[in-house]
Amino acid sequence: DGGITQSPKYLFRKEGQNVTLSCEQNLNHDAMYWYRQDPGQGLRLIYYSQIVNDFQKGDIAEGYSVSREKKESFPLTVTSAQKNPTAFYLCASRGDGYNEQFFGPGTRLTVL
């Protein structure tokens, strides 16, 4: 089945530790995105990538980093510099020539 996978579904980390969230898609989509969602709020864009080896900051990139070494993969690292990392993180992708984004199931990160 084609789709977007994110792992793990739930993630816990201690304050001060970096953590990497996985996002993989087998839809052959060029564009990929990372969003953050806080309780009762909409989505905010962290980073996006139009093509392999290229990515752009979104609205709230501080404290996060990404890489796009392969078309299928767009991992997000939440660094210790992110002041309030506890949130629901969503990855999405979009096919070239299409406007709708397709979302993964999300990773809920809790910092203890």
Added chain:
Amino acid sequence: DAKTTQPPSMDCAEGRAANLPCNHSTISGNEYVYWYRQIHSQGPQYIIHGLKNNETNEMASLIITEDRKSSTLILPHATLRDTAVYYCIVRVALLISNFGNEKLTFGTGTRLTIIP
């Protein structure tokens, strides 16, 4: 992107049509209306989008007023699985030149509850 206004919550009886309104009075001529929904603790799901004509797919129908200042998403026969938060988003269509316009601006949406 134009701002949208949606009621915070709605109830609908199972089997009936659910009609979700959205106001977008500042919409521009080149902006589309998109609808997504998010079931609790899952990623948003694309439903439908349109420019000015009414649209229908296997999930829903989208009715856009003639002046394009408002729209209604219709779920024709609501089931319990349609309980979710529904987001109305207005944005320009992506073109090759729109590399800087990738953001989907999600508001707080409408929490639709289907009542058995």
